[in-house]
Amino acid sequence: MDDLPTLAQVAAAAGVSPATASRVLTGSVRVSTSTRRQVHDAMSRLGYVRRRAPRGVSNRRSDQLIAAVVCESPQRLFTEPFYARLLSSAEDTLAGHGVPMMIMTATPNTSTITAPPLVSGTVDGIILIGARERHPILVTLAASGIPIRCVGRPPDDIDIPYVDMDNRDGGRQAAEHLLLGGRKSITAIGGPPGLPGAADRLEGFLQTLSRAGMINVPVAYGDFTHASGCHAMQWLLNRVPHLDAVFAASDTMAAAAIQTLRRAGRRVPDDVAVVGYDDSPIARHTAPPLTTVRQPVEELTSMAVRLLLATISSGETPSNNPTLPTELVIRESA
Incomplete structure (x- = not known):
């Protein structure tokens, strides 16, 4: 019944x-x-849960349409290189299957107008990107019955299939590299605490330092933007003037940290070692080039898309949530 x-x-x-x-x-x-x-x-x-008509009935389209829903403002979508890499990979993979993709943004304030076309049967599946805790669209989409795959582990224990990167291990690798380099006063610039990937990076970093006997590590928080990286680095310099290392949860914030350190008369890496996260194009163009944790953004997104298409094709609820490895890339900043 x-x-x-x-x-x-x-x-x-x-x-x-x-x-x-x-x-x-x-x-x-x-x-x-x-x-x-x-x-x-x-x-x-x-x-x-919306009752969706079975595929093949006369009022359904014969073609497919996938929506990439980015839980950020349009300004962030068009200014952060991470999203360009991710969405380009998604579109390339879908194009290889002959499936078009539309892009939507959904902030907490706009989710009430973003959700209706998504749950009305307009799209066949959703790639969800950048979901943070307490975002109202999460529960709506999870209850909609629409095939969905989250890029990155979803917050709030929401039961949505996902593909993730081993962010904790990425943080561990960054910490071990700084410890092996003999750094004694290590600090961190974390990303938004409500974003699981950012929280995992910082947790892996701090746990590794704690096991080495380094506790109460100073942490400033940013939102992955250049401006927030500058502010966070300045805050750390004010609190810990003699710091000799900083780990930033994104390359953009790490590049901002290098700029701020240079303005303060601190040399990188002689005075302060800097490690970033992403291995984005900017990492190769900072001065000095940035040591960073590489995350396989394109591979991650392509896998998420393929798994979503398989779910749509089979009609079965997926049970696997793959986690891809990260890798430390050593350059000159640390």
């Missing part, structure tokens, strides 16, 4: 008519933002 909540029950819980709830699901523009939020909140509370 099917005891899953019905659309009528969702409508009742949201205090709207079934017709209005249906318009929300189909992405109609004739519904206010506040009403959309009420309906999606009710869907999340009740665990409503």
Whole structure:
């Protein structure tokens, strides 16, 4: 017996008519933002799963369409090289299968208008990127029944299939390299704590230092941008004037740290060793070139896309969440 909540029950819980709830699901523009939020909140509370027509029925498209949903603002999407690498890889892989891709952004403030077209049957599958804790679109998509694959481990213990990188081990490799280099006053610039990948990098780094007897390591936090890296590095210099090493959770922040150290009259790596994370193109063009942890962004994304397409094709719930290795790339900054 099917005891899953019905659309009528969702409508009742949201205090709207079934017709209005249906318009929300189909992405109609004739519904206010506040009403959309009420309906999606009710869907999340009740665990409503949209009944999708089986592939092959007459009202379904014969072609496929995949949505890449980036949980960031458009400004971040178009200014951070990481997203260009990731989305290019996704599109290349999909193009090889003859499947088009559309790109959407979804911040916590815009998720109520982003979710409806995604859960209405417009797309066949979703690649979810950059999901942070307490992001409202997570629960909505997890309950939608749409095939989905998250790039990076999802937060909040949300049950969404994913492909991840071994970020903890990446942090471990960075810490061991600095310890082996004889550094005694080590600091870190972490990424957003609500992003699982950033949290894992910092955790692996700090745990390794702790096992070596180095506790209470000073940490400043940034949001992967150049400006935040500058501010974080300056904060660390003010707090620990004699620091001799810094690990930054992204190459962009590491490049900003090098710039800030140079302005403060500190030489890299003679006075301060700097290790980044990503092995993005910028790592080869800093002065000096950046020692960094390489994460296989293109391979990660391609695997996520292939697994999503396999799920769509088979109709089976995936059970595997692969984790790819990271690798320390030694250059001149540390």
